[in-house]
Amino acid sequence: MPMFDIEDSKDVDLKNNKTSKETLAKVKNVEGFKAKGNEAGVNSKEPKSEEKIVELKPNFMGIGINLRALWEKIRFKKT
DSSP, X not given: OXXXXXXXXXXXXXXXXXXXXXXXXXXXXXXXOXXXXXXXXXXXXXXXXXXXXXXXXXXXXXXXXXXXHHHHHHHHHXX
């Protein structure tokens, strides 16, 4: 199922949309359709940047474990 279902329209302009769906738009009978900077199939739950699991900073005995980053790595490895 697409993010946008556009039918019988004029001058449709889609810019910088992101969707986790495989298809951005289903277009039928549209004049002047423009699309720029759109992304389909984006996994919105996936972490945006790779977080470090082991951190060297002032923690217990100088080494800490980022449990959130570890959990995200385990969770996304399964899917």
